[in-house]
Amino acid sequence: MPLIKRFVYYFGGLALGICFLYFFIGGSGASCEMDYLPNARVLKNIRNKERAFSENVLQELQRQQMDTSVISILLQDGKVLFSESNTEGDPCNSYVIRGKSSEKWVKITVDNCAEKATVNDISVSDSK
Secondary structure: OHHHHHHHHHHHHHHHHHHHHHHHHHHHHOOOOOOOOHHHHHHHHHHOOEEEOHHHHHHHHHOOOOOOOHHHHHHHHHHEEOOOOOOOOOOOOEEEEEEEOEEEEEEEEEEOOOEEEEEEEEEEEEOO
C-alpha cells in the first residue's frame, strides 16, 4: 500500500474518532481539568456544594472589609493543609485551606458534609 493511502486512512480514522468523541461525550459534562490530585479534588468538591458561613466568619470578613467572594477565590486557588485537617470525620470532614487574596493571607476551616459545606473559622493576616 502506498504511503499516501496510509496517511489518508490514518487521518480519516482520526477525524471520525474526534467526531465521535465530540458528539457522544461532549455533552456529558465530562471535564478534562487536572482535578485528580487530592488538593484539587477537595476544592472542587467544596465548590460544587451549597455554602454556609458561621456568624463569626461573617463578622471577621466585615471587620477586615472583605466579602464572601474571598472564600470563592480561596476555594479556586487555595491549598488544602491536610496535616491540619480532619479527613476522617464521622458526619463531616473538616479541611483547613490557606491562600492569598488581595495581598492578605486567609486561612479558613470548612466542614465538608454530604450536602453542604460550612465555613466555620477564618483568620486573616499580612504574612504567611
